[in-house]
Every structure is written in C-alpha cells, then in structure tokens.
Amino acid sequence: MATLSHCRWLITCAIVFPVLLARTNCIDIYHEWVVSLDSTIKPVSSPQPVITINGMFPGPLINATTNDFVHVNVFNDLDEPFLITWNGIQQRLNSWQDGVSGTNCPILPGTNWTYVFQTKDQIGTFTYFPSINFQKVAGGFGPIRVNNRVVISVPFGKPEAEFDLLIGDWFNVDYRVIRSSTQRKFPVYGAVPDVMLMNGNGPYGHPDSKTHESFTVTKGKTYRFRISNVGSFFSFNFRIQNHQMVLVETEGSYTNQVVLESLDVHVGQSYSVLVTADQDESDYYMVATPKLLNASDGSPLVAKGLLHYANSANTVSGPLPSGPDPYDIDFSVGQAKSIRWNLTTGAARPNPQGTFNITNITLSQTFILHGSITEIDGLPRFAVNNVSYLAPNTPLKLADEFVNGSGVYQLDVFPTQSINDAAACGASVVSGIHKGWLEIVLKNDLGIVDSWHLDGFGFYVVGFGEGDWTPESRASYNLFDPVVRSTVQVYPQRWTAVYVFLDNPGMWNLRSEHLKNWYLGQELYIRVNDPDPNPGKENPPPENVLLCGILEKSNAPSSSPVAQPSH
Template identity: 70%
Template sequence: MASTGYGRGLVLYAILFAVLVAGSNAIDIFLEWKVTFDTTIKPVTVDQPIIAINGMFPGPLINATTNDFVHVNVFNNLDEPLLFTWNGIQQRLNSWQDGVSGTNCPILPGTNWTYVFQTKDQIGSFFYFPSIKFQKDAGGFGPIRVNNRNVIAVPFPKPEAEFDLLIGDWSYGNYKRSRSTLGTKEMAYYTISDTILMNGKGPYGQPFSKSFESFTVTQGKTYRFRISNVGSSVNFNFRIQNHQTVLVETEGSYTNQITLDSLDVHIGQSYSVLVTMNQNEADYYMVASPILISTIADSSLVGVGVLHYSNSNAKVSGPLPRGPDPFDLLLSVNQAKSIRWNLTAGAARPNPQGTFNVMNVTLSQTFILQGSKAVINGIPLYAVNNVSYYTPHTPLKLADYFVNGTGVYTLDAFPLQSVNAKAAYGISVVTGIHKGWVELIFKNNLDVIDTWHLDGFGLHVVGFGNGDWTPELSRSSYNLIDPVVRSTVQVYPRGWTAVYAFLDNPGMWNLRSQHLKHWYLGQELYVRVHNDDPNPAKERPQPENLLLCGIFDDSNAPASAPSPAPWT
C-alpha cells in the first residue's frame, strides 16, 4: 500500500485544502526524506547507530509560513517500521496525518509514504520526531519553523538572523538494546542519560565529544534562538554566559516579553528568545544543565556550546556560568507562572491573541489524569489513572472510520476522574465534546518532572499547584486573564497542572507524556472528538494514499490480544 509518488490522489487532496484557504497565499512545500541508520555520525566517541534524515542529524529544517501545505515523502530505509509526528503542529481537521500509532499505520521497511499537512492558522517554533518503537532515543528529530504571513506584524524588530537549537539528553547505548530492557525491573524506572547534545553535538571541552555546537554572531546585533527540548528524560535550564535572553514565543504563542538570566525548558517544549550581543568581543559558553539532577561530581550531563563573536580571537575558557539550584522547584514554578500570553500581539491571524480569552468560558468536561508507576503481571510500567495503554495492531483512527471502533476499542471505558483500584492494560479512548471546553488536570504522582502533550490543540495553561487538586480551592488560583497557550506543559513532582482546551478540531488525538519512557510504557490515551457532519470543512476525508494494517490489511488478519510485553 506504500505510495511510489505523490500521484493524482495527493494532488486532489492538496486542491481540496487550497480551496478552503483561497486568498491566503499559501504555497506547497515538497520534501523528500531518506531515513537511514548512520554509523558515521558520531556525536560522541561511542559507536552507535544514529537515525539520520538525508544523512543529517538533526534532520532538515521544515521552514513554512502560516497556512502552507507541507508534503513530506518519507522513504523508510530502516530495518523496522517508522512513523513521524509533528510536535505542536495542530493538523487542523486532519488527524489522518498526525503520525502516531493511534492514527497511522507505520511505514514499513523498504517503502515510502507521503505526509500532507497544513500549518493552518499557526506560527511558531516546533519540531518533529519518530513516534514509535523508542526510535526518538536514536535521533530522527529536526526543527520546524512556521513564520508569520507578511500581513501579520511580528511583535519585535526583525533579528539579524535566527538559529535553531535542538537540545536533548543522549544515551551511549544502542536504542534497540535499551528498548528491550524496558520491561525489566532493573531498567523500567531508570532515567539517567549519559550526556546532553546541542544540535546533535557533544559538550564543548569534554574528551568524549567529537564536536561541539557554535554560533557566530556580530557585536551589537540581536538574534533569535528557537530552543527545543528534544530529549527523552531530562528537563534542562538554558543560559548564555554574560548574556540575558528575552522570551518572545513558545510553541505558537507570542508571550509577554520578559528578560531572563536563564530559562527552564522541559521535555517536548519549544521557546524563542532574543539575545542581543552587547558584550566584549569574545567567546561565551552556552549551557544546558539538568533539573533535579546533581552534576557536581560528574559534569558529563551538562550540554555546552559556544557563542562566538565574529572578531573574537580567544577561545572560551574558565568555569561554566552557574545557573539556579537544580533542586529549587519553587523558582522553576514561579518562572512558569510568569510566562503569559501577549494579549495585544497578532499571530496567525490579525486578531490580537487576547481576542481568544478563557475568562468566561463554560466548561463542558473535566478530565483528572494521574500519571504514576504501575506493575502488571510483574512488569513495571507507567499508567494514567492506573491504566497502562496497550497499542493495538489496528490504528484507532482506521477502526473509528471504518467500523466505529468495533473489535478494536471500547469508547469511554477509561476512568476520567478516578483511579482504578488495580493496574491494568487498556486501549484508552475517551470522548471529547466537539466545540466544548475541556479542563485537563494533570496530577503527577512521580518523583520527577513530567510533561504532557495533546496533539491537535493548544493548551491554555491556567494553573500550577502542589499536592492534591480540589475544585473550589485550586480553581480559585487559576490565571484566566492571560494564560499562555502551548502544546506541551510540565507537571512538577507530587503536584498538578491545569489547562483548558477548546475541542474544535475533529479527529482522534493523542494525549501523552512527552517523557519517552513514560509514554513508551503506557502513559497515554486518545481523545476522540467527533462531528457527524461529513462536510470536509469539518474534518478532512481519508487521504488517497491511506495505508491499511491490522484488521484492514490484505490478509484480513484480526488484531491479536495483548501480550505480556505489548510495547515490543
């Protein structure tokens, strides 16, 4: 079923999109990716396979503008199935292109498939990555920029240049071996990686690094850095020696511009900051140090790059700039609360962001979701409300479209406001009321910072708190005036985070932990937002190049029952 080209069906598909946005000056962007294992790319001295795209690690930039159509023809030259997801791109009316196990059949080895998605009504900084089989731990990620249309003003002067800075923790081992050990008591809850990479390069000054990241800048100029945490398990604090950063955007929302000495970036999050080169001609450290992990005895888990002034003749030296206490979570929470929506700025549309406020919304639903450890049949896992998600062989979206889910999942069997007494596997699919406002309460029962992401929607981050969430008391602390809107939100240990989302985007949408091991071992569910209207303006029809698998494959084989280790 793999496509061998774009074909007539994709052309018609693009035309259907284009008609709906006529006059927006949207363009089609055509990309061809060859995805391979590469052993010649060595971020550190260890030999290990890297997932590369067109020989690049990180992968190529997707540089689009609001409402553009992006066609990505992915050739899977790995030895196992592959999917890509577009972290934060909302796939308006089009969960067929979301690229997660609940929406898409995988691209099999030796075949190709073309994603077609639109950056509909979006701007901002995002990234993509492989979404199945723990592959993100081996690379395959890359940056996405969605630029303002020319008719929409950016709320800050045009910078001299823009830099994409993908930062994430990295492990030395083969990701397949790591994957195979996750179902063991010794490894399931082990989360410490070996180092932190910047744009796929090791820390400056470390003997195990093959290279380091460096940006050349000009004194007196201002630059935009688009910073993403593409890691698997480590949240980090980012800072530049002797320079302050001005926060301007996060995952598609322009923020109130605040000046910071350092910025916490949690797994799956992206930010834009402006940095003015107002120091003497010299080289300066760029540092990403882990949160809730001590590096006093071992500095290998600190990412280090170099900011190089163009007329500097001296290499950077001396101690790294100190950041905040990595165990001071109150400081981190206060910074998170200080990040507010810029209510006067336009973004994808000319309307000020403040036009879309949540001060007087009527909530249709409240989901209380507790992330925790679980043990099922002696296997250590992660769960939501004590249900560890089991991935069926048939994508939920296919089952929903063709047989109303029959034989694949049971709608609303998942406990939304309570916790099962006994941990169990489940194919968790819940109803989201179309065009209703949902309140999502993320409760973290773990000792690490977790992050949550909802495909298809923006999350209005209205509150953070410690301990238990209680309706009257906790809601009284919400910020309903200018909560920032983003796609990934952090939840602090033994605390809660509250967000609102407007479910105006029909489809089957993944709600997950961005902590890779938590997600891989069951901390996810799906939200089914359904609209009975078949009008394609409500939800896109299935693409012409739709892949079939599970109960819909050529052999018509039924999906198998859960196995003792369903993630393998």
C-alpha cells in the same frame, strides 16, 4: 505504498516548489526524506547507531509559513517500522497525518509514505521526531519553523538571523538494547542518560566530544534562538554567559517579553528568545544543565556550546554561567507562572491573541489524570489513572472510520475522574465534546518533572499547584492571560491545570513526552467527533492511507470515500 527503488525518482531531494494559491495565500512545500541508521556519526565517540534523515543528525529544517501545505515523502530504510509525528502542528481537520500509532499504520521497512499537513492558523517553534519503537532516543528528530505571513505584524524587530538549537539527553547504548531493557522488571540500561547534546554535538571541551556547537554573531546585532528540548528524560535550564535573553514565543504563542538570565525547558517544549550581542568581542559559554540532578561543570550531562563573536580572538574563559539550584522547584514554578500570553499582538491572524478570552467560558468536561508507574504481570508499566495504554494492531483512527471501533477499542471505558482500582492495560479512548471546553488536571505521582502533550490543540495553561487538586483550586487559576502551548510540565507530586477548546475533530493523542513513560503506557486518546457533515467536519482519509491490522489488504472496506486534503 511503493518500494524505494521504484519511488526515489519521483521527487528531487528536499525541493521547495511554490504554488501560489490566491484564495488561501499559501504555498506547497515538498520534502523527500530517507530515514536510515548510521553508526559512523558517534556524537560522543560511542558506536551506537544514529537515526538520520538524508544523512543528517539532527534532521533537516521544515521552514514554512502560516497556512502552507507541507508534503514529506518518507522512505524507511530502517529494518523495522517507522512513523514521524509533528510535535505541536495542530493538523486542522486532519488527524490522519498525525503520525502516531493511534492514527497511522507504520511505514514498513523498504517502503515510503507521504505526509501532507497544513500549518493552518499557526506560527511558532516546533519539532518532529519518531513516535514508535523507542526510536526517538536514537535521533530522527529535527526543527520546524512556522513563520508569520508578511501582512501580520511581529511584536519585535526583525533579528539579524535565526538559529535552531535542539538540546536533549542522549544514551551511549544502541536504542534497541535500551528498548528491550525497559520491558524487564529490573532494567539494565536506560535509567539515566549518559550525555547532553546541542544540535547533535557533545559538550564543548569534553574528551569524548568529536565536535561542539557554535553560533557566530556580530557585536550590536540581535538574534533569535529557537530552543527545543528534544530529549527523552531531563528537563534542563539554559543560559548564556554574560548575556540576557528576552522571551518572545513558545510553541505558537507570542508571550509577554520577559528578560531572563536562564530558562527552564521541559521535555518536548520549545521557546524563542532574543539575544543581543552586547558584550566584548570574545567567546562565551552556552550551557544547559539537567533539572533534579547535581551535575558538575565537567559532567557530560552539562551541554556546552559557544556563542562566538565574529571578530573574537579569545577563547572562552572563566567559570560556566551559574544557574538556579536544580532542585529548586519553586524557582521553576515561579518562572512558569511568569510566562504569559501577549494579549495585544496578533499571531497567525491579525486580531490580537487576547481576542480569545477565557474568563467567562463554561466548562463542558473535566478530566483528572494521574501519571504514575505501576506493575502489570510482573513488569513495570506507566499508567494514567492506573490504566496503561496498549496499542492495538489496528490504529484507532482507522477502526473509528471503517468499523466504528468495533473489535479494536471501547469508547469511554477509561476513568476520566478517578483512579482505576487495579492496574490494567487497555486501548484508552475517551469522548471529547466537539466545540466544548475541556478542563484537564494533570497530576504527577512520579519523582520527575513530567511533560504532557496533546496533539491537535493548544493548552491554555491556567494553574499550577501542590498536593491534591480540588474544585476550590480553580480560585488560584490565571484566566486573564494564560499562555497557550502544546506541551506543559507537571512538577513532582504536584498538579497542572489546562483548558482546551475542542474545535478540531479527530482522534488525538494525549501523552507523556518522556519517552519511556510514553512507550510503556502513559497516554490515551481523545475522540472529538462532529457528526454534522459541514465544512468543519474532519477530512476523509487520504488516497494514500495505509491499512493494517483488521483492515489489511482484502479485509479493508471499500465503501468509504477517500480524498486528498483540499486547499
């Protein structure tokens, strides 16, 4: 680690320096990011501070190709510690770069740290965002594209252009005030967001919006929109006035191509849709409305942007495009079940996605996990099976590597199939069997649509159901063509079942993507360990590994080997 004044000269800002590697056919991509607070941006005329990257909100695009190595040198100009996580990038054999509190020490104010991760065997649409200190609610997020290698056929024609569309709820209050409020018995701030933004812009036509989002298209051309929910609270339904969308990809999987009038996108999720500019040359509304909330057309919680035809001389007209009833869970579940894996196309590899067949797999483990709200020591907490995660001062991954977890966490104390009798806090870590199939049943005891994300892997989304899950519920699973994605929704008072193949050794975070739930304890870690020192074993810690907690400075062991990830 080094100070900002000594390090900024080392790398030119946001350069891309290709180094062709014949053996792996990948390149090295270099970024330098300065993370800071800006009170002048005011997406909706409120003076709260916004977390920017190189002065940008949202942050810069990471544009990579399958198997590339991405180097991001992050300078922390905030007045508090900072980490970024790469939502959906699987970090093959390398949870050291995951950027969450269980794997990394934070980047302290006035210092920098360089992430190095590989987009190994991946394609698709993802995002990055701050993972600690409730900072995501203030910005610091941005888009990630992982493109196909040229030797891989894509199951649709090359679009005229691609657009990143980051949509999410936003608060008009300083994130530090909301953060403090969440830890009160009766929170003053942060119950419901104030506005919905598109790429950091307020709703079109709203009096508090300084700017609005607009995409220019040419009649007759087809465009790819990469849509991500970067909010902290609301699921939303997205649609475009007078235009249909063709769903083609979600979080690294090509889907069966489904024609949609509207699309539900839950917190943390990403999709790609194709939109053909096949209407009269005019301007058209692009709209995102929150789920489980009645918001009028003029509400700031209705995100509005424009699809602008290049030769249009007309402003938007008519009512906003209508969507499904925001309380119609059956619509949302039906759409979720219709999103299926395209079995015949390749993705990161030339062999078809359907090569990875799960109809005859043998389950090694089953976790039944209830997300709920509870009270501990008189304060609200969120929990999994009535255990609320409390992050230790020493990241779990460091403790695992250097002291076998001693004094930091106890392995497999967390109840994976039952609800703890009394609410408690703890550093929840469970064993995952390496190269075993794990079934996770996610039960939502809350009144919102929850979202769950697992770092390091993709979920095979096999089932949705009402009420209580039982082993007999497996008869309703789709084992033929379940879509694979890294973030899955769980509807109120319902369950979602997923399968995961645990072939990626490491310490991996399983969490609610709802920021308040995550911040107040709705998470755990899955330790996937391969004791065999073969090429499939996880990489050793990088040379620049940060040490903190019981390992800080002179307390750190010196016997463990360190090395940069090899190409």
